[in-house]
Amino acid sequence: MSKPEISVLLCTHNPRPEFVSEAMDGLRAQTLSLERWELIVVDNGSTGALDLSRLAAWQPRSCIVREDQIGLTHARLRAFAEASGDLFVLVDDDNVLKADFLERAIALAREWPFLGAFGGQSHPRWEQSPPDWTRRYWHLLGIREFLDDRWSNVLGGEQPVPIGAGMVLRRCVAERYAEVVAHNPARAALDRAGGKLTSCGDTDLALTAIDIGLGTGQFARLELHHLMPASRVDENYLAELSYGIHYSATILASFRQLLPPAPSRSERLLKWYEGRHVDPRVRKFDRIERAARDKARREAARYHAPWRNGAK
Amino acid sequence: MSSPALSVIICTHNPRREYLERAVRGLAVQTLPRERWELVLVDNASDPSLNLWFDSSQPPQPRLIKEMQLGLTHARLRGVRETTGEIIVFVDDDNVLAPDYLEQAEAIGREWPRLGTWGGQTLPEWEVTPPEWTQRYWNWIGVRELERDLWSNLRNDMRSAPFGAGMCVRRVVAETYARVLNGDRLRLSLGRTGTQLIGSEDSDLAFTACDLRLGNGIFTRLKLTHIIPRQRLEEKYLLRLVEALTFSNTLLMLAHGVAAPIPSRAQRALQFYQSLFIARRARSFDLARWRGRRKAWRLAGSRQS
Numbered sequence: 001m002s003k004p005e006i007s008v009l010l011c012t013h014n015p016r017p018e019f020v021s022e023a024m025d026g027l028r029a030q031t032l033s034l035e036r037w038e039l040i041v042v043d044n045g046s047t048g049a050l051d052l053s054r055l056a057a058w059q060p061r062s063c064i065v066r067e068d069q070i071g072l073t074h075a076r077l078r079a080f081a082e083a084s085g086d087l088f089v090l091v092d093d094d095n096v097l098k099a100d101f102l103e104r105a106i107a108l109a110r111e112w113p114f115l116g117a118f119g120g121q122s123h124p125r126w127e128q129s130p131p132d133w134t135r136r137y138w139h140l141l142g143i144r145e146f147l148d149d150r151w152s153n154v155l156g157g158e159q160p161v162p163i164g165a166g167m168v169l170r171r172c173v174a175e176r177y178a179e180v181v182a183h184n185p186a187r188a189a190l191d192r193a194g195g196k197l198t199s200c201g202d203t204d205l206a207l208t209a210i211d212i213g214l215g216t217g218q219f220a221r222l223e224l225h226h227l228m229p230a231s232r233v234d235e236n237y238l239a240e241l242s243y244g245i246h247y248s249a250t251i252l253a254s255f256r257q258l259l260p261p262a263p264s265r266s267e268r269l270l271k272w273y274e275g276r277h278v279d280p281r282v283r284k285f286d287r288i289e290r291a292a293r294d295k296a297r298r299e300a301a302r303y304h305a306p307w308r309n310g311a312k
Numbered sequence: 313m314s315s316p317a318l319s320v321i322i323c324t325h326n327p328r329r330e331y332l333e334r335a336v337r338g339l340a341v342q343t344l345p346r347e348r349w350e351l352v353l354v355d356n357a358s359d360p361s362l363n364l365w366f367d368s369s370q371p372p373q374p375r376l377i378k379e380m381q382l383g384l385t386h387a388r389l390r391g392v393r394e395t396t397g398e399i400i401v402f403v404d405d406d407n408v409l410a411p412d413y414l415e416q417a418e419a420i421g422r423e424w425p426r427l428g429t430w431g432g433q434t435l436p437e438w439e440v441t442p443p444e445w446t447q448r449y450w451n452w453i454g455v456r457e458l459e460r461d462l463w464s465n466l467r468n469d470m471r472s473a474p475f476g477a478g479m480c481v482r483r484v485v486a487e488t489y490a491r492v493l494n495g496d497r498l499r500l501s502l503g504r505t506g507t508q509l510i511g512s513e514d515s516d517l518a519f520t521a522c523d524l525r526l527g528n529g530i531f532t533r534l535k536l537t538h539i540i541p542r543q544r545l546e547e548k549y550l551l552r553l554v555e556a557l558t559f560s561n562t563l564l565m566l567a568h569g570v571a572a573p574i575p576s577r578a579q580r581a582l583q584f585y586q587s588l589f590i591a592r593r594a595r596s597f598d599l600a601r602w603r604g605r606r607k608a609w610r611l612a613g614s615r616q617s
Contacts, residue, residue: 157468
């Protein structure tokens with residue numbers, strides 16, 4: 001059998017059965033014919049008795065593997081090792097791809113040989129309609145809705161960095177990332193592990209494209225639906241998520257020497273002054289964000305301290 | 313004869329003779345076969361007129377055109393109207409292209425159909441050794457050295473947009489720009505005019521590329537030498553330049569809706585407070601930038617009301 005043109009990598013950890021089966025339905029409905037792609041499912045230490053191989057039985061080119069080391073990065077590295085295509089698509093267990101996703105992903109990769117990682121729109125499908133105030137924080141949930149395609153290899157600024165859900169990735173980028181993480185275990189800790197909500201492994205992975213001289217992009221025509229359980233718009237959950245994301249984003253920025261200088265005392269004072277009349281909930285979230293960044297900065301400073309590297 | 317792939321346009325206004333001659337000679341040694349590109353030299357209201365002393369019978373035999381309406385934008389647009397190549401390369405009268413510049417420019421145009429404008433490195437050749445302190449302002453006089461290629465289609469991140477010196481533009485971008493500009497006095501006025509220093513028409517072309525869903529890029533393999541006369545390194549000149557360019561850039565960004573919001577009184581107070589702690593020279597450059605921005609906000613505000 002010839003090599004698949006694209007490998008779909010689905011990592012899952014104790015999924016909700018109805019979500020994962022909907023995600024599988026989305027894959028089954030792909031317009032790209034079955035023999036042109038393969039499906040790698042990594043069961044990341046799930047404890048339930050879900051029969052994933054039964055769910056994937058319709059795809060003859062599928063393989064279910066188990067990775068017992070918990071953590072999204074470990075699961076993804078395992079998936080990279082199992083995949084045989086030159087192009088990967090990362091799919092979460094609550095992502096339902098639009099039927100033309102894989103076909104478009106292949107076409108885009110051909111059209112844009114100089115992009116190493118790209119993604120598309122991720123529309124929410126709410127289990128329960130979300131309160132209006134949460135809209136401001138939907139980006140934390142990985143919701144991405146936009147009209148214009150964007151592509152770049154200029155780090156920082158407004159760089160379009162694809163999120164994990166539906167990220168299309170070239171093998172060379174995945175391989176470099178695997179290499180870097182193997183030598184720097186702190187990079188693996190950027191990602192979700194079980195209940196922890198840190199999550200910048202996606203960004204780290206996408207930016208690896210730039211490290212090897214390629215770019216990143218976002219295309220409106222690549223679309224998926226993200227299934228959102230009611231618990232995701234709970235205030236406490238969002239607060240915790242915000243903390244985790246801003247914490248790990250700051251750590252990641254320090255790894256990549258992209259960390260902006262810490263705000264000075266007078267800048268903080270100004271922020272405080274300007275925030276006087278802001279809605280209390282927004283202020284609470286701002287405070288959480290600041291606390292996460294500060295903690296990450298302190299840790300990064302310790303991590304990069306000279307005595308760590310054996311110097312005196 | 314088939315039409316040339318590339319049109320090289322040199323615009324000049326009262327040039328220094330030896331600079332212009334070097335710029336033209338740099339074109340005579342291009343590796344791209346001569347029949348693949350055309351060359352026009354736009355004399356922008358020079359006094360004395362260029363045809364009185366410039367010998368255009370020598371290779372590369374530029375076509376001499378006279379544009380009496382003063383202003384770099386007018387001169388460039390005239391050049392665009394007079395040529396037919398799919399790719400336009402703007403060369404300043406103090407730019408000496410590397411011998412493979414046109415060849416590389418054409419290759420990039422082929423490899424990157426999604427780019428609307430592209431350029432490369434502008435390496436300085438100083439008339440006098442530049443003082444150490446000027447280094448942080450070299451980008452304002454158009455010095456750019458690159459470690460790697462940069463490209464993007466982001467309108468609010470112009471780090472990958474080429475400078476005017478050696479800028480390559482797809483004809484569709486240049487013609488769209490000409491069409492949009494026709495009737496937009498504000499944008500027409502953004503170009504350099506005579507001795508006036510403002511000049512954001514380069515960024516305006518890059519914005520136009522984004523409007524057409526194309527991108528902008530800069531490439532290490534495109535190299536030219538920018539001859540920099542002594543007065544460009546004087547503090548007074550640099551301060552004027554920084555103010556003028558900040559003014560025109562801010563106006564341009566306001567026109568394209570990507571300008572940073574006008575700071576509040578409290579933010580300005582903070583900026584002032586912070587400026588008390590920096591060195592004198594850095595502060596005067598900060599102030600020059602501040603004046604440029606303020607002028608632009610005022611002008612934009614008066615146009616809106």
